[in-house]
Amino acid sequence: GAGVSQSPRYKVAKRGQDVALRCDPISGHVSLFWYQQALGQGPEFLTYFQNEAQLDKSGLPSDRFFAERPEGSVSTLKIQRTQQEDSAVYLCASSLWGDPGTYYEQYFGPGTRLTVT
Amino acid sequence: LAKTTQPISMDSYEGQEVNITCSHNNIATNDYITWYQQFPSQGPRFIIQGYKTKVTNEVASLFIPADRKSSTLSLPRVSLSDTAVYYCLVGDRYYGGSQGNLIFGKGTKLSVKP
Numbered sequence: 001g002a003g004v005s006q007s008p009r010y011k012v013a014k015r016g017q018d019v020a021l022r023c024d025p026i027s028g029h030v031s032l033f034w035y036q037q038a039l040g041q042g043p044e045f046l047t048y049f050q051n052e053a054q055l056d057k058s059g060l061p062s063d064r065f066f067a068e069r070p071e072g073s074v075s076t077l078k079i080q081r082t083q084q085e086d087s088a089v090y091l092c093a094s095s096l097w098g099d100p101g102t103y104y105e106q107y108f109g110p111g112t113r114l115t116v117t
Numbered sequence: 118l119a120k121t122t123q124p125i126s127m128d129s130y131e132g133q134e135v136n137i138t139c140s141h142n143n144i145a146t147n148d149y150i151t152w153y154q155q156f157p158s159q160g161p162r163f164i165i166q167g168y169k170t171k172v173t174n175e176v177a178s179l180f181i182p183a184d185r186k187s188s189t190l191s192l193p194r195v196s197l198s199d200t201a202v203y204y205c206l207v208g209d210r211y212y213g214g215s216q217g218n219l220i221f222g223k224g225t226k227l228s229v230k231p
Contacts (some may be wrong), residue, residue, distance in 0.1 A: 004160070033218055033219075035218075035219075040223070041223060042202075042204055042221025042222050042223055042224055043161065043219070043221050044158075044220075044221070045218035045219065045220065048218055056218070059218070091161075092154045092160075093160065105163050106163075106219065107162075108159075108160025108161050108162060109157075109160050110158065110159050110160055111159075111160055
């Protein structure tokens, strides 16, 4: 079946521009995560949704970062007034959710590589 | 979460067995050890999880000694396509599942040469 998809795969933005990154999770997956991965580093958590509710946004680095999932499926990560330090790969992951005693694996998308010039 | 330490990089040749060791001295009683694999230009993917002794699946084996202060991911007869970054993570049984976010280190970059 289809996995997690992300678009665009590559994005070049000039400093100060706003960008929007899209994530299409696996159908039926309740949980959705965004991660940021700088070059040579492991992914770092940004935010977490359960359906349309944003339950954790503790990893968002500044108020220029905003994420939404209005209908509980597709999610968009928006970065306003991009800065060079925002250059990174942005990964989306989704998982099932239900029984708190069951482990539901996170499935990652290929990521969007953002380059801010 | 227990801190983990693993080599930054490793080189190998096709057909060899590769063993990547991860140290986790402060592992808690309820913690499991999970390994993720990340190919270039892809997101990480779960490859194996274990609590103690040995776990084997179609991709890899995971060896965990009795004191659980370290673990070794073993990849049999690697090929060029096994070139990837391998991350060792330690947390409770549900760590990184639907209930919470994953915390990755820098991982071990494995380069397989012909």
